[in-house]
Amino acid sequence: AMEGGPSARIREGDCAVLKRDEVFKAVSVLRRRKIIFEKQWFYLDNAIGHIYGTTFEVTTGGNLQPKQEMEETTTETKEAGTDNRNIVDDGKSQKLTHDDIKALKDKGIKGQEIVQQLIENSTTFRDKTEFAQDKYIKKKKKKYEAVITIVKPSTRILSTMYYAREPGKINHLRYDTLAQMLTLGNIHAGNKMIVMETCAGLVLGAVMERMGGYGSIIQMYPGGGPVRAATSCFGFPKPFFDNLHEFPLSKVQSLLSGTFTTETLPADPEDNALLEEESNGLTEEKQSSLQETEEEPTTEAAMEIGPTEEQDTMDINAENVEFKENKEKENKENVREKQIKQWERRKKLIEAAALLREKNADGLIVASKFHPTPLLLCLLDFVAPSRPFVVYCQYKEPLLECYTKLRERGGVINLKLSETWLRNYQVLPDRSHPKLTMSGGGGYLLSGITVVLDKGKSDSSNSEALKMEEPSSKRCKLQDLPC
Amino acid sequence: MSFVEYGDTIKDGDTAIVFLGHESMFPVKVQHGTVTQTKYGVIRHSTDLIGKKYGSKVTCSKGGWVFILHPTPELWTMNLPHRTQILYSTDISIITMMLELKPGSIVCESGTGSGSLSHALIRTVAPTGHLYTVEFHQQRAEKAREEFREHGVEHLVTVTNQDVCKNGFGVSNVADAVFLDIPSPWEAIGHAKSALKAEGGRICSFSPCIEQVQRTCLAMEEYGFTEINTLEILLRVYNVRTISLQIPDLGKAAEDNSSTGFDSSNPSDQGSPCANLQQGTVQFKSGVPLREVVGHTGYLTFATKS
Numbered sequence: 001a002m003e004g005g006p007s008a009r010i011r012e013g014d015c016a017v018l019k020r021d022e023v024f025k026a027v028s029v030l031r032r033r034k035i036i037f038e039k040q041w042f043y044l045d046n047a048i049g050h051i052y053g054t055t056f057e058v059t060t061g062g063n064l065q066p067k068q069e070m071e072e073t074t075t076e077t078k079e080a081g082t083d084n085r086n087i088v089d090d091g092k093s094q095k096l097t098h099d100d101i102k103a104l105k106d107k108g109i110k111g112q113e114i115v116q117q118l119i120e121n122s123t124t125f126r127d128k129t130e131f132a133q134d135k136y137i138k139k140k141k142k143k144y145e146a147v148i149t150i151v152k153p154s155t156r157i158l159s160t161m162y163y164a165r166e167p168g169k170i171n172h173l174r175y176d177t178l179a180q181m182l183t184l185g186n187i188h189a190g191n192k193m194i195v196m197e198t199c200a201g202l203v204l205g206a207v208m209e210r211m212g213g214y215g216s217i218i219q220m221y222p223g224g225g226p227v228r229a230a231t232s233c234f235g236f237p238k239p240f241f242d243n244l245h246e247f248p249l250s251k252v253q254s255l256l257s258g259t260f261t262t263e264t265l266p267a268d269p270e271d272n273a274l275l276e277e278e279s280n281g282l283t284e285e286k287q288s289s290l291q292e293t294e295e296e297p298t299t300e301a302a303m304e305i306g307p308t309e310e311q312d313t314m315d316i317n318a319e320n321v322e323f324k325e326n327k328e329k330e331n332k333e334n335v336r337e338k339q340i341k342q343w344e345r346r347k348k349l350i351e352a353a354a355l356l357r358e359k360n361a362d363g364l365i366v367a368s369k370f371h372p373t374p375l376l377l378c379l380l381d382f383v384a385p386s387r388p389f390v391v392y393c394q395y396k397e398p399l400l401e402c403y404t405k406l407r408e409r410g411g412v413i414n415l416k417l418s419e420t421w422l423r424n425y426q427v428l429p430d431r432s433h434p435k436l437t438m439s440g441g442g443g444y445l446l447s448g449i450t451v452v453l454d455k456g457k458s459d460s461s462n463s464e465a466l467k468m469e470e471p472s473s474k475r476c477k478l479q480d481l482p483c
Numbered sequence: 484m485s486f487v488e489y490g491d492t493i494k495d496g497d498t499a500i501v502f503l504g505h506e507s508m509f510p511v512k513v514q515h516g517t518v519t520q521t522k523y524g525v526i527r528h529s530t531d532l533i534g535k536k537y538g539s540k541v542t543c544s545k546g547g548w549v550f551i552l553h554p555t556p557e558l559w560t561m562n563l564p565h566r567t568q569i570l571y572s573t574d575i576s577i578i579t580m581m582l583e584l585k586p587g588s589i590v591c592e593s594g595t596g597s598g599s600l601s602h603a604l605i606r607t608v609a610p611t612g613h614l615y616t617v618e619f620h621q622q623r624a625e626k627a628r629e630e631f632r633e634h635g636v637e638h639l640v641t642v643t644n645q646d647v648c649k650n651g652f653g654v655s656n657v658a659d660a661v662f663l664d665i666p667s668p669w670e671a672i673g674h675a676k677s678a679l680k681a682e683g684g685r686i687c688s689f690s691p692c693i694e695q696v697q698r699t700c701l702a703m704e705e706y707g708f709t710e711i712n713t714l715e716i717l718l719r720v721y722n723v724r725t726i727s728l729q730i731p732d733l734g735k736a737a738e739d740n741s742s743t744g745f746d747s748s749n750p751s752d753q754g755s756p757c758a759n760l761q762q763g764t765v766q767f768k769s770g771v772p773l774r775e776v777v778g779h780t781g782y783l784t785f786a787t788k789s
Contacts, residue, residue: 008682053683053789154583176577176716183576186555188606189586190488210607212586362489384491385538386553396721400768403723413502413550417721417770420573425713425782427700432693451538451550 010047010054010150015233017157019149021142024161026153026233034062040146052152060108067147081127093124111145118144131431153233155182155206162202162230163439170199170230171369171394174442176422178203181365181390182210184447189214191362192355194382196220196249196375198368201231203392207365208240216243218352218361220252220379222370245352252378260353262346360384367392372446373402377409385411385452392443399446411453419444484537485635486554486602487609493532493551498634500552500562501526510554510562512633523547554634556602566623569599570664570689573718574780579607581785582660582685586611591654591661591678593617593647593671595627600662605631605639614640615654615678617647647671652678663688664781668695669702676706676788683789691781699784708786715782721770730763 010016014029018037025037031045042062047054056064081087096118104114118140119125128136151157159175167173181203187193187210195217197203204219208231211217219226226246247255254260361383366375372391383389389412393399399417406412420442424435484490484497493499495515502508503521511519511526513533519526524545526532531541537553552558557572570578578600584590588608595601595618604614618624624644631637643653648667651674652658661675661684668688675686686708688699696713703711 051682051789053787055789156580156583159580175580179576179580180573183572183579183603184557186557186606188487189610209585212611214586214610360491384489385536386551387489387538388555388557396770397768400723400770404768414506415723417723419719419721421717421719423715425696425715427693427696427711427713427784429697429701432697449538449552451552452536452540454540 008051008152010044010050010052012048015153015235016044016047016052017151017153017161017233019151019157020147022164024151024157024164026158026161037148038146040148042148044150047150050150052150055147055149057111057147064148078130078133079126080130080133083129084132087124087127093122094118095121095123111141114144115140153235155209155234158202158230158233159206162200166200170202171367171392172441172443173199173203173367173392173394174420174422174439176420177392177442177445178206178367180418180420180445181367181392182206184388184445185363185365185390186388187211187363187365191215192360193217194220194356194361194364194379196364196366196368196379198222198227198370199230201226201228203365203367204228204244205231205234205236208236208244209234213237213240213243215362216245216355218245218247218355220247220249222249222368245348245355247349247352247356249375251353255353255356256378256381262349262353356382361387363387364389366390369394371398373398373405376402377405380406380409380411380450383450385450387450388447389450390445390447392445394443396444399444402446406448409453411451412448413451415446415448417444417446484553486556486559487606487636487639489553491536493535493537495528495533498554499532499537500554500558502550502552508552508558508562510559521547521549523549556599556606559602559634560599563597563599565597566626567594567596569597571599571718571777571780572603573716574689574783575600575603577714577716578662578687578689578783579603581783582662582687584608584612584660588612588659589615589657591615591617591652591658591675593652593663594619594665595623595642596664597623598627598630600664601627601631601640602634602636604662605636609636609639612639615643615652615658616640617643617645617652619644619646647674650674654678656681658684660685660687662686666695667698669698672699672702672706672708676708679788683787686786686788688784689781690784691779693782696782696784703784703786708788710787711784712786713782713784715779717777717779719776720773722773724769724771725766726769726771727764727766730765732763 010029012029012031015026016029018025018027018035020038023038027035027037027044029044029048031048032043035042035044040058042058042064044064046064047056050066055067057067059065101114104117115137119137125133125136155178156175159173159178162170163174187207189212191211192215193207193211195204195207196219204217204226207217213236251260359382364379364383366372366379366389368375372393376389376391380389391399391402396417403415403417406415422442423438426433426435484494484499490497493513495513497513499511499513500508501511501519501521503523513528515529515533517528519528521543524543524547526541526543526549532551535541535551537551539551540548541551542548560569560572560575563569582590584604584607586608589612590604590608592601592604592614593616595616601614601616608614616627618627621644624642628637628642631640631642641653645653647663647665648670651671652661655677656679658678658680661678663671663675663686665671668690679686686703690696690699700711700713
């Protein structure tokens with residue numbers, strides 16, 4: 001297996017995730033690249049070679065240093081009060097001023113020492129209860145003892161990060177809902193999956209992780225091309241992408257009705273005259289539509305810009321007269337490259353179409369901003385019988401309609417509309433309770449299993465539908481009608 | 484067929500799922516010459532099952548029909564014979580993701596119980612991973628081995644009959660993840676740590692009672708685990724129903740025959756409430772929660788060994 005060994009160490013070029021308490025940020029591991037994270041500036045150079053999961057401190061100069069295992073010195077029985085009846089919060093209990101603390105920081109005093117100073121200079125500390133003292137120390141440590149853990153990206157890490165930082169990019173798909181999709185969909189090595197998502201490629205990445213590079217995936221996409229920003233963060237080895245295909249939604253109807261064709265595939269990629277025109281037109285089109293579909297970078301980007309994007313900016317800006325001659329040669333090369341790329345793109349499109357036409361996919365996953373009904377009704381036709389499908393929607397109502405339309409269509413059983421309720425806990429001796437805040441909603445799922453579609457007999461699909469419904473209680477007969 | 488690989492047609496020796504209708508199904512061992520009784524009549528394996536495509540409709544002797552489904556760990560969880568209380572797919576889903584399981588992962592589990600989680604774990608780590616599962620009850624351990632064999636996954640799993648709290652998982656420094664569902668998980672944390680790889684791994688403990696969780700968290704901290712986090716997850720299912728609500732008779736404002744407040748001559752833009760004044764009802768679609776739902780299964784505590 002590819003686990004452990006070299007892949008467990010931080011390498012240059014990796015996509016790594018910085019973690020401090022519950023805050024995550026994905027970054028590219030590059031030398032001499034300044035990183036800002038949680039109000040700290042540092043370079044990742046010293047982290048390279050360490051094992052993922054290592055915790056670092058930021059030292060002077062912005063360098064990372066592995067945190068030493070420190071013996072907890074706070075186990076001595078300290079003076080403490082019994083309750084807060086006499087503690088008045090007048091904001092004057094801390095004798096150190098902002099300037100004092102700044103002076104300590106500037107001197108290079110370690111966070112641990114600053115916390116100790118704050119405790120000693122707090123007039124109310126010894127009156128607090130032990131629990132309150134504990135809480136106070138934790139709070140100060142969080143602020144002044146800045147430790148960063150570098151973790152390896154995974155579905156767990158990335159789905160949590162995206163939900164916390166940029167839920168809008170993933171249609172507010174909460175990580176436990178994603179977890180349900182992967183299991184309900186029986187995503188595993190060897191499957192032939194159809195994935196349709198507009199979640200920045202997070203769902204695609206999660207599916208790829210659970211397939212381990214085995215099997216194949218056809219990603220359906222709207223517009224000019226699929227967005228795979230999150231997918232690249234998983235750090236999958238190149239072979240994982242060999243069996244990842246993509247197919248445009250705009251061609252689905254033609255594929256289903258049998259009228260699908262690509263533009264005439266050139267027999268020879270060296271046929272310059274014909275292709276030059278076409279390719280220029282197409283690549284421009286594709287570039288502009290890619291820009292449209294690509295999500296706008298937010299000011300608080302979850303991802304830092306990688307090296308390839310930088311290169312593009314550089315190319316556009318290279319308007320130096322000296323290079324004009326070389327540029328002409330370059331242009332000819334570029335055109336040829338583009339022709340080859342275009343030819344390859346067409347080839348892949350035909351491959352993807354062929355895979356879909358077999359109508360034997362092992363499952364369907366949908367998680368997008370679009371209304372789910374038209375997607376389901378079309379894409380289910382590509383799925384083999386006795387296979388699961390899962391549709392995610394941020395809202396419940398579209399799934400009610402989807403459910404109804406699927407019943408009318410037939411060929412599906414075990415339809416279930418659900419959501420998961422998730423609660424985190426604080427577990428401490430004598431202080432265990434659910435946490436104060438929780439997510440109000442994580443989206444909804446509609447899942448089911450395909451069966452052989454009985455076309456033609458509208459009778460039987462009706463009785464099928466009736467069979468699939470639970471018997472409504474007699475008392476409610478007047479109000480409830482099966483859909 | 485196998486629980487880790489899809490097949491298209493039903494074969495002799497397969498475990499298939501017979502689907503009768505809403506949430507009514509059961510597993511069946513496909514065998515030449517056997518018959519299975521259902522409320523719709525008899526299913527003859529040799530003629531009705533073997534060679535048929537999974538997902539086919541099969542008509543039974545009395546005329547009613549059923550669907551034959553390919554087994555999955557999720558369907559197995561809903562239909563397996565219980566020897567103990569089991570974990571359901573809702574918990575299994577979050578466990579799988581939070582333990583970062585994938586093809587090639589090595590997982591340790593105790594107790595095996597009825598094998599509900601085991602099947603799901605095996606499916607996820609296949610084809611290159613492995614499950615080491617420990618069960619202290621001898622008959623349960625044997626039954627689990629038997630089932631894994633029947634389901635074509637025995638090469639992916641090792642069942643050990645011992646007490647994990649005393650003797651651990653039988654392996655050391657190999658696991659990417661460890662899962663505990665035992666009465667006293669704090670007694671197995673040390674063994675869990677040694678089963679996990681030196682460079683790190685994930686652990687999960689499932690306990691119904693908060694007191695167990697408290698002791699387990701303490702033990703995890705003592706053994707140097709980090710990122711300790713406890714959560715619970717519950718499934719909420721909605722029934723899709725068309726509801727009709729009666730419009731109350733509020734009388735007339737004046738002596739004329741104009742309709743009361745609710746104007747039915749103006750169909751709603753949204754299309755959802757559709758008034759039917761002749762019957763005095765409004766219809767709409769709703770996702771109705773079930774009357775009784777599962778309110779608690781157990782607390783899940785996750786942590787990292789680094």
